[in-house]
Amino acid sequence: MAVLLPTTIDETLAALAATPAALVLAGGTDVMVDVNEGRRRPEHVVCLRRVETLRARSVENGTLVLGAATTYTELLEPEIAAVAPAITDAARTVGSPQIRNAGTIGGNLATASPAGDTLPVLLALGASVEIDGPAGRRRIALQDFLVGPKRSALEPGDLMIAVRIPIRRGPQEYLKVGTRNAMVIAVASLALVVDLDARTVGIGLGSVGPTAFLAAAAAEWLTPRLVWADDRVSLPQAADAATFAGLVAAAAQPIDDHRSTARYRTHAIEVMASRALRRAVQFGAPHRAAT
């Protein structure tokens, strides 16, 4: 095994171009489990630890840009919570402090597990992924990046540079069901993001399909039933909430596995959909906005 420790993005890309089969190593919290268990024995490793610019975080014209090697602990920073609170909420549920100090957002997306905690949130926010590599620099919408179970659109030699997240004004929720409050892979998870300016709702689901995905039909059904004001959104017919939750649950395609049954997962999604909606949206006739 040869381990390279580049210090810039250009050096990293050059190293990957020279050995496209090399494994990119970020926090190692997915990779090293496989290496320790002998499931992976890479010939070449390109380690991102010294590439400071891959941990840069900035806001550009209404977009939060997170370097791919941003750790979960860094996602807990108040600057990020202020513009994308659901990301912070999701990051806080990941693993333990030790895992959050090492694990990165880029690693979570590249692993593309249907249970990855940032995935439903980033889908609901309408995030895209910035990639550089042999095919050049490009941006891919996250739903197109997640091509299958544990499969992403990354090609050999590719490096994820950043995740680009539209900043949305309005309530955001991330809910996760598991057996503990810490150190738990989601049995089912749901993110709901309201955009008061665009007047849209995004709903991302985790652990109930081969990939994390958007419950687009449920969101489309809900949107015209909402009444929008500048600072809030309401659902005049409270009974619509149950129909909405049923539609979200109908979008789930869960399986039975060692963590849960499909039936429980569908139930959990329905409960979380109605809970997230109740937190984000005012039920009943809209209050007149104060003038």
Next chain:
Amino acid sequence: MNAYPLRVNGVEHDVVDAWDGENLLYVLRERLGLPAAKAACEQGECGSCSVMVDGRLVCACLVLASSAIDADIVTPEGIQPSAHGELTPVQDAFVSEGAVQCGFCTPGLVMAVHDLLNREPAPSDLAVREALSGNLCRCTGYGRVLAAVNRAAHAAAAAR
């Protein structure tokens, strides 16, 4: 197979004739003779291997050792006072509160508590629980561990 340097507790070591895929926990214990970080799950679940790498508390079992050259690595040996038998205030609190039974989890917990109290000298109960959520203990039931953290925090506050 080659050699690479590692800086552990301020001391430069050369790791020779090692496979580059070894994790830091293995290298510390089996190659550098530093056995305080404990090996149990080797998949990041139990925290018994907790060490500091560049000021961050991480599981040594998930660090590729050969990628940690030029990093500052601190193991439980590194926070130990040099005088024989002397304890850190956190270790002392663990002993006083009976938070050590078989002791296997203790080095990892002590690292996590040091990290917590360095960041947050007077943590809330919830912050303590969250900070220790990555450290498993099969013996104590955690009650005495939480009491030890409290004691250490109060002792530090009284000393200030």
